[in-house]
Amino acid sequence: MSTVLTMAMPKGRIFEEAVDLLRQAGYPLPPEFDESRKLIIDAPEAGLRFILAKPMDVPTYVEHGVADIGIAGKDVMLEEERDVYEVLDLKISECYLAVAGLPNGHDQRVAPKIASKYPNVASHYFREQGQQVEVIKLNGSIELAPLIGLADRIVDIVSTGRTLKENGLVELEKIADITSRLIVNPASYRLHAVRINDLVERLRTLVESKEEVQ
Amino acid sequence: MSKPFVFEKPAGMRDTLPAFYQKNEDIKNKIKQEMESWGYQFIQTPTLEYHDTVGEASAILDQQLFKLLDMEGKTLVLRPDMTAPIARVVSSSMKHVAYPLRLAYSSPVFRAQQREGGRPAEFEQVGIELIGEGTASAEAEALALMSEVFKKNEIAGFTVAVGHIGFVQELLSDILGNDDRAGELLRYLNEKNYVGYTSHVKKLPLSSIDTKRLLKLLDLRGGIEVLDEASSLNPNRRGQQTLQELEDLYHLLEDYDAAQNIVFDFTLFSHMSYYTGIVFEGYGAGIGAPIASGGRYDDLLSRFDRKAPAIGFAIRMDYFVEALGKKSDDTRRQCILYTDERRKEALKLARDKRSEGKRVVMQNLSGVKNVDEFSKRFDDVHYLIGTQQGEDFS
Numbered sequence: 001m002s003t004v005l006t007m008a009m010p011k012g013r014i015f016e017e018a019v020d021l022l023r024q025a026g027y028p029l030p031p032e033f034d035e036s037r038k039l040i041i042d043a044p045e046a047g048l049r050f051i052l053a054k055p056m057d058v059p060t061y062v063e064h065g066v067a068d069i070g071i072a073g074k075d076v077m078l079e080e081e082r083d084v085y086e087v088l089d090l091k092i093s094e095c096y097l098a099v100a101g102l103p104n105g106h107d108q109r110v111a112p113k114i115a116s117k118y119p120n121v122a123s124h125y126f127r128e129q130g131q132q133v134e135v136i137k138l139n140g141s142i143e144l145a146p147l148i149g150l151a152d153r154i155v156d157i158v159s160t161g162r163t164l165k166e167n168g169l170v171e172l173e174k175i176a177d178i179t180s181r182l183i184v185n186p187a188s189y190r191l192h193a194v195r196i197n198d199l200v201e202r203l204r205t206l207v208e209s210k211e212e213v214q
Numbered sequence: 215m216s217k218p219f220v221f222e223k224p225a226g227m228r229d230t231l232p233a234f235y236q237k238n239e240d241i242k243n244k245i246k247q248e249m250e251s252w253g254y255q256f257i258q259t260p261t262l263e264y265h266d267t268v269g270e271a272s273a274i275l276d277q278q279l280f281k282l283l284d285m286e287g288k289t290l291v292l293r294p295d296m297t298a299p300i301a302r303v304v305s306s307s308m309k310h311v312a313y314p315l316r317l318a319y320s321s322p323v324f325r326a327q328q329r330e331g332g333r334p335a336e337f338e339q340v341g342i343e344l345i346g347e348g349t350a351s352a353e354a355e356a357l358a359l360m361s362e363v364f365k366k367n368e369i370a371g372f373t374v375a376v377g378h379i380g381f382v383q384e385l386l387s388d389i390l391g392n393d394d395r396a397g398e399l400l401r402y403l404n405e406k407n408y409v410g411y412t413s414h415v416k417k418l419p420l421s422s423i424d425t426k427r428l429l430k431l432l433d434l435r436g437g438i439e440v441l442d443e444a445s446s447l448n449p450n451r452r453g454q455q456t457l458q459e460l461e462d463l464y465h466l467l468e469d470y471d472a473a474q475n476i477v478f479d480f481t482l483f484s485h486m487s488y489y490t491g492i493v494f495e496g497y498g499a500g501i502g503a504p505i506a507s508g509g510r511y512d513d514l515l516s517r518f519d520r521k522a523p524a525i526g527f528a529i530r531m532d533y534f535v536e537a538l539g540k541k542s543d544d545t546r547r548q549c550i551l552y553t554d555e556r557r558k559e560a561l562k563l564a565r566d567k568r569s570e571g572k573r574v575v576m577q578n579l580s581g582v583k584n585v586d587e588f589s590k591r592f593d594d595v596h597y598l599i600g601t602q603q604g605e606d607f608s
Contacts, residue, residue, distance in 0.1 A: 064332065065502010085406040089413075181409055187497045187504060190375045190479060193435060 005048055005188075005195055008062055008070035010055035014180050017092040018071045022046075025202040047195070059084055059183060068188035069196065074178045075157055079118045085189055087200055088182040091207050095159035097121060097175040102146050102168070109152065115145035116155035125155065125175050143167040226327035226335025238338075238535050245340050245363050245529065246320055252359055254318035254342045259299035261322075265289035271517050272298040273487045278325045280335075292324035297488070297514065297526060300343050305518035313346020313522055334532060341508070341528030345515065348523030350459060353492055353510065354466035356525045360496055360506055361472040363529065369537050371499030372475050375435075377482030378460060378492050379509075381444065384453035385431065389424045399428070404483050408432055434480035438464055444480060456491075463492070488514045494527070498537035505533040549575045549589065551582070552598040560598045 009018060023029055027046040032038075041050045053061055059082035061067040070084075075097055077086060097118070111132045116122040119137045126133045136151055143163055145151040157178060158164060164171060182203060184196060223229075230238065246256065262282075263269065266289070269279055274294035282290050293299050296319045304315060320340040327335045342359065344352050357374065364372040382403070386396035395418070402411035415428045427447045434444050441457050441464075449457070460478065467473040482493055491510035498505050508527025515522040548567065552560035560576060567574045575592065579599060582588045589595045 063502070065500075083406070085408060086410070087408045089409045185502050186406070187502050190435075190477065190495070191371055191373055191497050191499065193477065197435075 003047060003192070003195055004042075004044075005069060005192060005199070006051060006067045007048055008051050008053050008058045008067035008072075010058050010071060010073070010180075011052050012055060014055060014071065014073060014093045015052075018090070018180065021090060021092060021203065021206065025199075025206045056080070062183050062185050065185050065187060068185050068192060069199070070183045071180055072183050073157075073180050074176070075118060075121070077181060077183070078121050078124075078176065081120070083186065085184040085186060086181050087184050088204055088207070090180045090182055090203065091211065093180045094178070095157045096177050097155065098158045098171050099125075099153055099155055099173040099175065100143075100146075100158070100164050100169045100171050101153035103170045112152040113150070114153050114155055115142055115151035117142060118155055121175065122155040143169055224335070225331065226333065228334050228336070234535075238531055241367065241535055241538065242320060242338070242340060242531060244367065245534075246318070248363050248366060249318045249340075249342055249359065252316075252342075252355075254316045256318045256320065257300070257303065258319070258321065259293065259296070259303060261292060261324075262290045263293050263299060263302075265291045267518075268293060268298045268302055271301065271488075271514060274325055280324050280326050293321075294325050295323050296321055296339055296341060296528065297343060297511065300345075300526075301514050301518050301524075304345055304522075305515060305520035309520060314352070315345045316342065317345070318342045338531040339528040340531060341506075341526060343524060343526035345524040345526075346522040347525070348512065350462045350466060352523075352525050353463050354470060356508060356527055357463070357467060357476070357494060358470035358472040360494075360508070360527050360529075361467075361470075361475060364475075364496060364498070364506075367534070367538060369498040369505070369534070370539075371497070373497045374476050374494055375479040375482050375497070376460070376463075376476055376492060376494045377479045378456045379483075379489055380491055381449065381453050381456040381480055382431065382483075384456070385427070385447060385449050388450045388453065389420065389427060390418075403481065406483075432481060434478070436477060436479075438478070440478040440480070460492070492525075496527075496529075498533075500539075501533050501537045503530075503533060505530060505537055546593045547573045547575060547591075548594040548596065549577055549592040550596045550598060551577050551579050551585070551589065553579050553600060555601050556598040560596075563596060563598070 009015060019029060019033060027043070027048065029043050029046060030041065033041055039052050041052070043050065051061065051067055055073060056076050056079070058070040058072040059076060059080045062070040062084045063082040071090065073093060111134050113136055114122050114126065114133045115136045115138050117138060117140065119135045122135045123133070136145070138145060142154045142156045145154055146169060147167060153172065155175065158171060161171065182200065189196060250256070265279070265281060269289070269291040272294050279294055280292040284290050300317055300319065308315065318341065320338070322336050322338050324336050327333060342356065344356055357376070361374060383396070383400070386399055387393065390396045390399070399411060399414060402414060411432070412429060415425055418425070430447055434440050441461055445454065445457055464473055464476065467476060482495060488511045489509035490512045493509035494507065495504035496506035506527055506529040508525070510523070510525045512523040515524055550560050550564055564574045564576050577588070579585070
C-alpha cells in the first residue's frame with residue numbers, strides 16, 4: 001500500500017497562503033508548484049500528491065475519496081455540507097459571510113430576492129431568521145444584482161469590504177466568520193491515520209505558534 | 215419536465231451487466247458461505263414495509279426514504295436498511311423462537327439521492343444480526359466474522375475501527391452535567407466538525423483540566439494503548455466499564471486471531487442513531503467510504519415489543535467488489551455451434567460438458583448472422599456443422 005497522500009488544493013485566492021503554510025510546516029514542495037498549469041503535481045519528497053481544484057469542488061474530491069485530505073474555506077464547507085472531517089482551522093484567508101444591500105433600501109416585497117454564490121447558506125440563514133426570501137444563484141460579481149434590480153440583497157464573502165464600498169453597497173448583517181480548514185476523508189482518516197496525524201500535528205503546531213506571535 | 219429518454223433511469227439507479235454481475239455474485243457467495251459456516255441462517259424480508267413500523271425504526275433520515283402510498287392510502291417505504299425489518303421479523307414471525315438468534319441477509323436496500331450522481335440509491339448489503347446475546351462474546355463473534363470475510367477475500371489494507379457510543383456520552387455528561395451542553399458537543403462530533411467542537415469547548419466555562427479532557431477525546435485513536443489514554447481522562451464508573459468491555463473484547467479477538475487489523479477510535483460515530491454500545495467500521499485501501507459497518511443496538515428490538523440486546527454488521531457489496539479490484543475468477547463460457555442435422559450430437563455434447571460444470575451456450579448456426587463476431591465472445595467453440603458425423607473442429 002502506498003503511503004503517498006493525495007491532497008486537494010484550492011486554486012485561486014487561498015492557494016498561495018496554503019502553499020506557504022505547507023512549506024513552513026516542513027513539506028518540500030517543488031518550485032514549479034506556483035506557476036505550473038498542471039492539475040496534478042507530485043511532490044515525492046514530501047510524500048504528497050496534489051490535485052488543484054476549484055475551491056468549491058475540494059470537499060467533493062475529499063468526500064468521494066479520490067483525495068485523502070484537502071484545504072477548503074469554511075464558506076465552501078457550509079455551502080456543500082459534505083461528509084468529511086473538518087480537523088483543523090488553518091487561520092488563513094480570513095474573511096466572513098455577510099448580507100449586504102443598498103443603503104436605506106428597505107424591502108418592498110413580501111419575499112425579498114437574495115442573490116448569492118451560496119444559495120444553501122443563504123436560504124439556511126434566512127430560514128433561521130424566520131424570514132421568507134427567494135434565493136437567486138449567481139456565479140460571481142454578486143454586487144451587480146442589487147445595483148441593477150435583480151435582487152434586493154446579497155449574501156457573499158467580505159474580506160476588506162472594498163468591493164462593497166466601491167459599488168455603493170453596505171453590509172447589513174454578518175453571518176459567519178470564515179477561514180480555511182484542513183479536511184479529511186473519513187476512511188482515509190483511519191487507513192492512513194499515522195501520516196495524517198503527523199500532517200495535522202505539524203500544521204497545528206505551526207498555526208498555534210503563529211497565533212502566539214500575534 | 216420533459217419525457218425521459220429511453221436510456222434514462224431514476225437518480226441513483228444502476229444496471230448490473232453480466233461481467234460485474236458474475237463477479238459480484240461469486241464474491242457474494244463466498245461471503246455467504248462464510249456466514250453460513252458460522253451457523254447464520256439467511257432470511258428474506260419484503261422490499262416494501264410500512265413507514266410507521268420499519269420506516270420509523272430505521273435510522274435512515276426521513277428525506278432519504280423512498281415513499282409511496284398503498285391502495286388504502288397508507289405510507290409505504292422501500293426498505294432503507296435490513297436491521298429494522300429483521301427486528302420486525304424476530305418480534306413477529308419468529309416470536310416463538312428462543313434467543314439467541316443468528317440471522318443473515320443478502321438484499322438490496324434503498325436510500326434516495328438528494329444531490330448528485332456518483333452514489334447509488336439502491337445497493338446490496340450482505341450482513342448478519344446476532345440477537346438476544348448481550349455479552350462480549352457476541353461482539354467478538356461479529357467482529358471476528360467480519361474480519362474473516364475481509365481476510366478470506368484478501369481486501370488490501372483492511373482495517374477495522376472500533377468505537378463506543380457509551381464512553382463518549384458518559385465523558386461528556388460527566389464533565390458538562392446537563393444534557394443540553396453535552397448534546398451541543400455531540401452534534402459537532404456527529405457532523406465531524408472538530409474545528410467547531412474545539413472552539414466550542416474552549417468557550418465553555420470549565421476548569422483547564424476538564425477542557426483538556428474534552429479536547430483529548432479527539433485524539434483517542436490508535437492501537438490497544440488508546441484504552442489506557444482513554445482511562446487517563448478519568449471517566450466515571452460507567453465510562454470505565456466501557457473501557458473494560460473494550461479491553462475484554464480485544465483479548466477475545468486475540469483468541470480468534472482477529473486482533474491485528476483492529477484500531478480503537480473513540481471519534482467514530484455512526485449515522486445510524488439506533489446504536490447503543492460498540493460501533494465499528496471496516497475499510498480497505500483506495501475506498502473512500504466504509505466497506506462494512508455495524509454495532510450494538512440494544513434498544514431497537516423493544517420498539518417491536520420483543521426486548522433484546524443485539525449486534526450486527528452489514529457489508530456493502532459495491533464497495534467490497536471495488537476494493538477487490540480485478541481479482542476475481544472471470545467467467546469462462548464455451549459454445550457449441552451446430553446445424554439441424556447434428557442437433558442430437560450437439561445436445562449430448564452440451565449435456566456432458568454441463569455435467570462437468572462447464573458453462574455451455576448452444577447456438578444454431580442458422581440463428582447467427584456474423585459467425586466470426588459471435589464466436590469471438592467465447593473461450594472455446596465446438597463446430598458441429600454439416601453431415602460429417604463425429605467431427606469436431608474445435
